[in-house]
Amino acid sequence: MTELAFSTNAYTRFELPDAVERIADHGYTGVEILADTPHAYLPDFDEDDQAALETALEETGLQVSNINANNTSAYYDDAPPSSFFDPTIITTDDEDREWRIEYTKSAIDLASAVDSPAVCIPSGRPLPGNPPEEAREYLYDSLYEIADYAESADVSVGIEFEPELLIECTDEALTVIDEVGSNALGVNLDLGHAAVSGEDPAESVRKCAGNITGIHLEDIVGGRGGKHYHRIPGEGDIDFEAIFAALDGIGYDGFATMELYTYPHAPDEAAAEAFEALEQYVD
Structure with a gap:
């Protein structure tokens, strides 16, 4: 059963x-941790910060769904x-790319420490001077190293595809997973991203069966060509009933994480409304 x-x-x-x-106050059983400022930017996230996080998790009983x-x-x-996501695992600068690989390893360490099953990362966007064929070589080299580290930590790494990134749809993500060939590598399946890529989100779930490290949910207005703006369920066109039926159909028993970073002014309201809209599918 999905949680x-x-x-x-x-x-x-x-x-x-x-x-x-x-988040615990709104009925959720899991929490995803932002590994960036202002929450857990890992170079600055020290032992005291981790202890405070672990105390909050223990007191609330929440499980960590993903880093x-x-x-x-x-x-x-x-x-x-144009630096959004940068530096990435396909960045042309060797030092910057290695920094991002090491950052991902630190995220894996945090996942292991707080019993998170997975970490998610994007492929990154091929910026000027980094054509896709060159960027893909960087991608594979980076993922081989990251996946080896993740395997040793017993943590999964999910590639999150997104329109305009090097990996921007379900089939491209599955190709990368197949070619890297690591049991630690899967897809963090953002179903709003699938929708704006012109895919049927429920079909994307079925395609990814056995390769899903985590699910991101949000509502989206429109399909292909729609605006990539994360909305509370019910404010867009996503068929959540079909998505949860597909998750049940493939036997998915992990977390579906609401990702509503677009509501920093009203996160409690967004969390409450999202839970109310979706709890019927997980009861």
Whole structure:
């Protein structure tokens, strides 16, 4: 049976332990940890921070659904244009790319420490001077190293595809997983991303059976060509009943994590409304 989690990336105006406690108040059984500022930017996340997180988890009884290492915005003091997600595992600069690989390993360490089953990362966007064929070589080299580390830690790593990234749809993610050939590598399946890529989210679930490290949920207005803006369930066109039926159909028993970072001004309201909209599918 699928369980519901909520990501702390909606609670960026709160300290991490406060975010965990607030999420627990809304009925969720899981919490996704943002591995970036202001919650767990790993170079600055020390033993005291980890202890505070572990205390909040113990007191609330929440399980960690995923360590979200998609963004590392704190890396730059003055971020360059088009740097969203950067530095990535396909970045052309060797030192920056190695930094992101090591950052992902640190996220895996945190996942192991707080009993999270998985970490998610994006492929990154091929920026000017980094054509897709070259970026793909960087991708595979990075993933071989990351997957080896994840296997030794017994943590899964989910590639999260997204339109305009190097890996931007279900089939591309599955191709990468197949070619890397590691049991530790899967897909963190964001079903809103599937929708704006023109896919049927429920069919994407069925395609990914056996390879899902985690699920991200949000509502989206429109399909292909729709706006990639995360909305509370019921405010868009996603068929959540079909999604949960597909998850049940493949025997998925992990977390489906609401990712509503678009509501930093009202995260409690977003969390409450999302849970109310989706609890019928997990009762």
